[in-house]
Amino acid sequence: MLYRKELPACPVETTLTLISDRWKVLILNHLMAGTKRFGELKKEIGKVTQKVLTANLRDMEASGLLTRKVYAEVPPRVEYTLTDLGRSLKPVLDAMAAWGKHYQAENAKLPSAETASADDSQKAC
Amino acid sequence: MLYRKELPACPVETTLTLISDRWKVLILNHLMAGTKRFGELKKEIGKVTQKVLTANLRDMEASGLLTRKVYAEVPPRVEYTLTDLGRSLKPVLDAMAAWGKHYQAENAKLPSAETASADDSQKAC
DNA sequence: CAGGATCCAAAATGATACTG
DNA sequence: CAGTATCATTTTGGATCCTG
Numbered sequence: 001m002l003y004r005k006e007l008p009a010c011p012v013e014t015t016l017t018l019i020s021d022r023w024k025v026l027i028l029n030h031l032m033a034g035t036k037r038f039g040e041l042k043k044e045i046g047k048v049t050q051k052v053l054t055a056n057l058r059d060m061e062a063s064g065l066l067t068r069k070v071y072a073e074v075p076p077r078v079e080y081t082l083t084d085l086g087r088s089l090k091p092v093l094d095a096m097a098a099w100g101k102h103y104q105a106e107n108a109k110l111p112s113a114e115t116a117s118a119d120d121s122q123k124a125c
Numbered sequence: 126m127l128y129r130k131e132l133p134a135c136p137v138e139t140t141l142t143l144i145s146d147r148w149k150v151l152i153l154n155h156l157m158a159g160t161k162r163f164g165e166l167k168k169e170i171g172k173v174t175q176k177v178l179t180a181n182l183r184d185m186e187a188s189g190l191l192t193r194k195v196y197a198e199v200p201p202r203v204e205y206t207l208t209d210l211g212r213s214l215k216p217v218l219d220a221m222a223a224w225g226k227h228y229q230a231e232n233a234k235l236p237s238a239e240t241a242s243a244d245d246s247q248k249a250c
Numbered sequence: 251c252a253g254g255a256t257c258c259a260a261a262a263t264g265a266t267a268c269t270g
Numbered sequence: 271c272a273g274t275a276t277c278a279t280t281t282t283g284g285a286t287c288c289t290g
Contacts, residue, residue, distance in 0.1 A: 007232060010250035011225030012154050012218060018228065022145040029137050038252055049284060054253060064231075075251040076290080085231065092224050093137060095217040100136030102213065103143065106189075107132060125135035163272055174264060179273065200271040201270080 018063050019089070023048055023056045028086060029093055029125060031066060035081040044125075060086070143188050144214070148173055148181045153211060154218055154250060156191060160206040169250075185211070 007014045019025050023045070030036060030044050042053055057080060060066050065086035071077040132139045144150050148170070155161060155169050167178055182205060185191050190211035196202040 007229055010154075011222040011229065012150065012250060014225035014229055015221040016147050016150055020145070020147040020150070022141050025137065025141055025145070029135075042252095050253070051285090052283060055282095070252090073251095074290085076253085078252060085228070088227065089224055092217070092220040095220040096140040097136040099214055099217055100139035103210070104132055104136065104139055106210065125137060167272095175273070176265095176275095177263060180262095195272090198271095199270090201273080203272060 015092070018065070019092075021056060021059075023052060024060060024065075025093070025096070026125075027053075027056060027060065027080075028065070028082070028089055031080060031082045031086065032090060032093065035079050038078045038080070041080065065089070140217070143190070144217075146181060146184075148177060149185060149190075150218070150221070151250075152178075152181060152185065152205075153190070153207070153214055156205060156207045156211065157215060157218065160204050163203045163205070166205065190214070 008017060019028065026045050026048075027041065030041060036044075038053075038057075041057075042048065042050060045053065048056075057066070057068065061068050064083055066080050066082050069079045069081065071079070133142060144153065151170050151173075152166065155166055161169075163178075163182075166182075167173065167175060170178070173181075182191070182193065186193050189208055191205050191207050194204045194206070196204070
């Protein structure tokens with residue numbers, strides 16, 4: 001989808017070029033916990049299709065964010081692991097997680113709805 | 126594009142729901158510097174079309190990230206200002222900017238290309 | 251199990267023209 | 271100036287079927 005080099009001058013744009021994709025951020029988020037197999041990722045992320053997940057993983061591999069290891073077994077096994085560069089995005093994800101909680105809390109105040117109990121904002125991913 | 130309520134349980138996903146859009150992040154980034162007029166934003170961001178910019182601004186207004194103020198003048202003037210909630214995203218943008226610089230630096234090492242001089246990584250947006 | 255290959259539907263974006 | 275409206279196009283995503 002995108003090719004290396006040709007990075008925008010603005011650092012924020014550079015970051016966006018690599019992870020503006022919704023799925024990529026979620027993939028990063030899940031892989032922060034450690035190496036995962038393709039199937040695990042797919043199940044955890046849920047709504048994504050295999051085609052899209054594969055495409056995103058390939059992009060991220062090309063960007064140097066993660067590595068793909070294929071085991072010569074039957075049935076096949078493929079594991080994805082973040083590189084140091086990928087792990088270095090943790091502060092960004094942490095910031096997003098922190099803000100997300102904040103927003104959920106703010107949002108829970110206003111509505112007259114029965115949105116959820118307060119502790120739901122602590123749900124895992 | 127998206128409607129309030131119905132937020133994902135995962136905080137990271139919640140954040141993505143609001144700003145996964147490439148343009149939204151850039152808009153936030155520019156508005157962090159202060160109130161701007163529509164035309165200013167458009168010029169600064171550059172590649173975006175007026176239609177897309179308008180749509181994104183409306184979304185963000187609906188999400189409570191910014192306010193839109195119309196002056197009853199001729200020619201018309203419309204200013205966009207971040208709300209407290211919008212400004213609270215600064216840590217996220219800062220984290221992205223920091224990582225972007227890091228990636229630019231990493232990327233500048235490997236290539237055999239004449240990509241740019243080191244100080245270019247400090248360019249403004 | 252982990253995809254590659256296809257075909258198709260849906261959504262985002264671009265280009266223009268027009269207006270209060 | 272800051273949009274809205276419309277049309278054409280590009281991108282993206284979903285659904286399937288197939289295979290090492």
